Amino acid sequence: MDSVSNTLRVLVATDCHLGYMEKDEIRRHDSFNAFDEICSIAEQRQVxxxxxxxxxxxxxxxxxTTLVRTIEILRRYCLNDRPVQFQVVSDQTINFPNRFGHVNYEDQHYNVGLPIFTIHGNHDDPAGVDNLSAIDILSACNLVNYFGKMVLGGSGVGQITVYPILIQKTPHAIRWIRPETQGDSSVSDWFNIFVLHQNRVKTNPKNAVNEHFLPRFLDFIIWGHEHECLIDPQEVAGMGFHLSQPGSSIATSLIDGEAKPKHxxxxxxxxxxxRPTKIPLNSVRAFEYADVSLQNEPDLDPNDPEAVLDHLSKLAHDLIVRASEKGCKRPELKLPLIRIKVDYTGYSTINPQRFGQKFVGKVANPHDILIFTKSAKKRQSTNEKEQEKELLRPEELNQQNIEALVAESNLKMEILPVNDLDIALHEFVNKDDRQAFYDCVQHNLEETRVKLSEETDVLQIKEEKDLMEKVSQCMQERILKGRSSVKNGPTRNHTISQIV
Amino acid sequence: MDSVSNTLRVLVATDCHLGYMEKDEIRRHDSFNAFDEICSIAEQRQVxxxxxxxxxxxxxxxxxTTLVRTIEILRRYCLNDRPVQFQVVSDQTINFPNRFGHVNYEDQHYNVGLPIFTIHGNHDDPAGVDNLSAIDILSACNLVNYFGKMVLGGSGVGQITVYPILIQKTPHAIRWIRPETQGDSSVSDWFNIFVLHQNRVKTNPKNAVNEHFLPRFLDFIIWGHEHECLIDPQEVAGMGFHLSQPGSSIATSLIDGEAKPKHxxxxxxxxxxxRPTKIPLNSVRAFEYADVSLQNEPDLDPNDPEAVLDHLSKLAHDLIVRASEKGCKRPELKLPLIRIKVDYTGYSTINPQRFGQKFVGKVANPHDILIFTKSAKKRQSTNEKEQEKELLRPEELNQQNIEALVAESNLKMEILPVNDLDIALHEFVNKDDRQAFYDCVQHNLEETRVKLSEETDVLQIKEEKDLMEKVSQCMQERILKGRSSVKNGPTRNHTISQIV
Structure with missing residues (x-):
């Protein structure tokens, strides 16, 4: 009994992507179903x-709709009479910098029985002049404890201070997220958990965090953002800490990694x-993935499109059967997701929409079952497989940025810094900030005016203004494209998020 | 003491317009300041x-930002240990049709000491497939009791059933909002309050509710939507009930009616x-209004623009002085709003922006102090004054609708019903529903396809499709105009809201 009360029990999940596919008739409830199950596991396991x-x-x-549904789920699971048996002993006003400045279960006007602690990700990061995230709404409602948010103007430029939340369960104590010792206790008195939301794949080092660069005093890393479930804790060689990548609770891109069972x-x-215990999620829609290279299939004539069609149809049927064999039993999730990645080198493509027609009512994603790729000249490099995988990761697809655009357009950018435009594009597309370009142009125009002051002649200003107008128009076109690609798929530009 | 406990004490306010002018450096906090004061009055008066x-x-x-600030204010005032001394004895699941279905102070996990009951208005009405209002977010958080919302599919088309909330304070009982008797008690056993949010001005009968059409069993009407503070209850002749129009807590249009003190x-x-007690709001920015006809001013030469400028400047200064004499003492509200409506018949106009330059730092709205009107041929009709007033009411300005547009465009609308387009325009402009036109076209296209079935030849369909495309393009142009007018001012198209 003492041993139980000494043990801190934490349920870890990540990347729930609430609201994903909310306009899709079939899949609209998927993200909420999975999150509901996560909360119910937390309740059952009495974490x-x-x-x-x-x-x-x-x-x-x-x-x-997504906000209301999220609040409803949180309210149903987080508010109850169960006593909370740990304390946050660090400075709560620093850990949770909202108007109320304390951990939610200490608010005397709420009955919080299941506290939730969360960081934001690249999808729900803070935006706007007030630097608010959608999670701030939940935090204002006292339904989550939002931590790890950078406070604007809090540290010097380029400096980020990470304040640990110190959690104590009598008589033992836990400390997480901390690069430096605070108070009297030594770092080794605490069990130090670090939660981060970042690219982990190593093939694109510019955009990924290398776990070997994390401080060695850490004991456990929880790695968000990567959707593949690699949840079993692994020791990171030479670092002395363990790492778990829980993966998303919903597949937002139909790639191999997302087809693994979610936990x-x-x-x-x-x-x-x-002690780690992985718990399977039973309310996740089944997803089966296959990777096929047509030229490696025996007896498939490139000049016989019907045969190719039959071959792929048969494969799709196999995936449906495989999904139904291990698929979850919930009736609203009976249609599986299936995806076949087809290397069609030497063959013609098939219209994926038309292909999907006969799978309507049989799968949840009839219109994007097939995805075609063509292998370029086969390179025998060792990391070829990884490079290909990288190409298909959802966050990496939309990488075209303003630099490329400006290069394409042959515009000499003298007033509008490309970096600022990059940021504005990100704010516009990903955060739906319609003022972003206006603000960017205004700000730079103002700065330029100040710089030019009286000594410059009017003509020059006129020329610069024309340039800006051209850029602006060019932007608009690009933005529309950007928007539509965001609408049509789960892809997001992550590079820019890093710049921001 | 018994008498006190028998008395139900209600604080009534309306049209707080939280978030109004939130991007204006000077006025961004105004709506929140006033709402905060309203809540603090409720607290002090222990209603x-x-x-x-x-x-x-x-x-x-x-x-x-607005959502978070609103939640913060509600949380600070609504949650406390004060006992709530009345009961809602009607069916709460019908009165408050959210997921939880009960009045907020009966939720055992929240400590609600100041319950708020609210209806929505035309600015925050429900939208989208789930028919959710922004108030539903507050309701999901258990911070307000949102009533009077029509449940989709609840009544037959064209029928609206109003369910009363029955409030009982031992030993006396109050009933509000009710067109028919429920249960055993007779209507006259209750004090029946009806809250509505509608046009009241009588000059435009198509868009206004006439208080004489309300049922006579009502005892008290609270009239929202109209921003002029006419809060002292008036008996409505021949109807047997009294009516109070509290008016907004913030001026969203600089018209005469909004210049009256807010209560x-x-x-x-x-x-x-x-017993009614009007309580002045002290955290409302001072607003002074003047109405001047240049040709009635003595010795003002139409050919001397400098003299006109001086005259109006002097008037503006007088308004600033007047405002400071009675203005509120809060330092963040020290700059007043001033507005001069100038009938310039026989004179030239002045650029209001340029006029405002010298009032920067002296008033909160330097750029729109002046508004110019030109009296058409003076009509000696009795309601001329009222007609003019009508013209300047904020909700009425943007009245151009799709009917007018279609008439202008000489398009024969055979497939897309003008009504549907009206609704779509409203959804698009006022509710930011980007799918509205797409959905409207899709829906009607589908219906048309079904109707035409096989018997119609392809050519006809083609013609109809071309027509629709023309309409769609024409819509887009109009929409952009509509959007920009919404952005530039507080005006809203209310007519369409009525059609919806």
Missing amino acids: DFLLLGGDLFHENKPSR VLLLEIKGSQY | DFLLLGGDLFHENKPSR VLLLEIKGSQY
């Missing part, structure tokens, strides 16, 4: 708290020891 | 509840009697 690794929301500005992690921590 | 008459939010989709109403109800 001390639920810890989330970012991207709770899929959209930076979640729809009203959440129960972490029971006692002293410097922990 | 049983706060009753709001709609347009709590200014925007149908309030910004994240809220304390209503103390005992049996069939009530």
Whole structure:
């Protein structure tokens, strides 16, 4: 019994992407079903708290429906009479910098029985002049404890200070997220958990965090953002800490990694020891993935499109059968997701929309079952497989940025800094900030005016203005394209998020 | 003491327009300041509840900042240990049709000490497939009791059923909003309050509700939507009920009616009697209004623009002095709003922007101090004054609708019903529903396809399609205009809201 009360029990999940596919008739409830199940597991297992690794929301500005549904789920699971048996002993006003400045279960006007701690992800990061995230709405409602948010003007430019939340369960204590010692206790007195939301794949080092660069005093890393479930904790060689990548609770891109069974992690921590228990999610829509290269298939004549069609149809049927064999039994999830990646080198493509017609009512994604790729000259490099995988990761697809655009357009950018435009594009597309370009142009125009002052002749200003107008027009076109690609798929430009 | 406990004490306010001018450096806090004061009055006066008459939010989709600030204010005032001393004895699942289905102070996980009851207004009415209002977010958070919302599919088409909330304070009982008797008690056993949010001005009967058409069993009408403070209850002749028009807590249009001091109403109800107490709001920015006809001013030469400028400048200074004499003392509200409506018949106009330059730092609205009108041929009709007033009411300015547009465009509309387009335009402009036109066209296209079936030849369909495309293009142009006028001012198209 003492041993139980000494043990901190944490349920870990990440990337719930609430609101994903909310306009799709078939899949609109998927993200909520999975999140509901996560909360119900937390309830059944009577954990001390639920810890989330970012991207709770899929959209930076979640729809009203998504907000309301999220609040409803949180209210049903977080508010109850169960006593909370741990304390946050660090400075709560620093840990949770909202108007109220305390952990939610200490608010005397709310009955919080299941505290949730969460960071934001790249999908629900703060935006706008007030630097608010959609998670701030949940935090204002006292339904989550939002931590790890950079306070604007809090540190010097380029400096980020990470304040640990110190959690204590009598008589033992836990500390997470901390690069430096605070107070009297030594770092090794605490079990240090670090939650981050970042690219992890190593093939694109510019955009990924290398776990070997994290400080060695950490004990456990929870890695959000990566959707593949690699939840079993692995020791990171030479670093002395373990790492778990829970993966998303919903597949937002139909790639191989997302086809693995989805899990959440129960972490029971006692002293410097922990016990991990992976718990499968049963309300996730089945997803089966296959990778086929037509030229490697025996007896498939490139001049016989019917045969190719039959071959792929048969494969799709196999995937449906495979999904139904292990698929979840919930009636609203009976249609599986299936995806076949087809290397059609030497063959013709098939219209994926038309192909999907006969799978309507049989799968949840009839119109994008097939995706065609063509292998370029086969390179025998060792990381070829990884490079290809990289190409298909959802966050990496939309990488065209303003630099490329400006290069294409042959515009000499003298007034509008390309960086600022990059940021504005990101704000416009991903955060739906319609003022972004206006603000960017205004700001730079003002700065330029100040710089030019009286000594410059009017003609020059006129020329610069014309240039800006051209850029602006060119932007608009690009933006529309950007928007439509965002609308049509789950892709997001992550590079820019890094710049911001 | 018994008498006190028998008395139901209600604070009434309306049209708080939270988030109004949130991007204006000077005025961004105004709506929140006033709402904060309203809540603090409710707290000081220890009322049983706060009753709001709609347009709590200014925007149908309030910004994240506005949502968070609103939640913060509600949380600070509504949650406390004060006992709530009345009961809602009607069917709460019908009165408050959210997921939880009960009045907020009965939720055992929240400590609600100041219940708020509110309807929506035309600014924050429900939208989208789920028919959710921004107020539903507050309701999901258990911070307000949102009533009077039509449940989709609840009644037959064209029928609206109004369910009363029955409020009982031992031993006396109050009933509001009710067109028919429910249960055993007779209507006259209750004090019947009706809250509505509608046009009241009588000059435009198509768009206004006539108070003489309300049922006579009502005892008290609270009239929202109209911003002029006419809060002292008036008996409505021949109807047997009294009516109060509290007016907005913030001026969203600089017209004469908004220049009157803003108040809220304390209503103390005992049996069939009530006592009204008007309470001034002290955190409303001072607003002074003047109406001047240049040709009636003595010695003002139409050929001397400098003299006209001086005359108007002097008038503006007088208004600033007048405002400062009675203006509120809060330092953040020290700059007043001033507006001069100038009938310039026989004179030239002045550029209002340039005029405002010298009032920067002296008034809160330097760029729109002046508004110019030209009296058409003077008509000696009795309601001329009222007609002019009507013309300047904020909700009436933007009245051009699709009917007019279609008439202008000489398009024969055979497939797209003009009504549907009207609705779509409203959804698009006022509710920011980008899918509105797409949905409208799709829906009607589908219906048309079904109707035409096989018997119609392809050519006809083609012609209809071309027509629709023309309409669609024409719509787009109009929409852009509509949007920009919405952005530039507080005007809203109310007519369409009525059609919806």
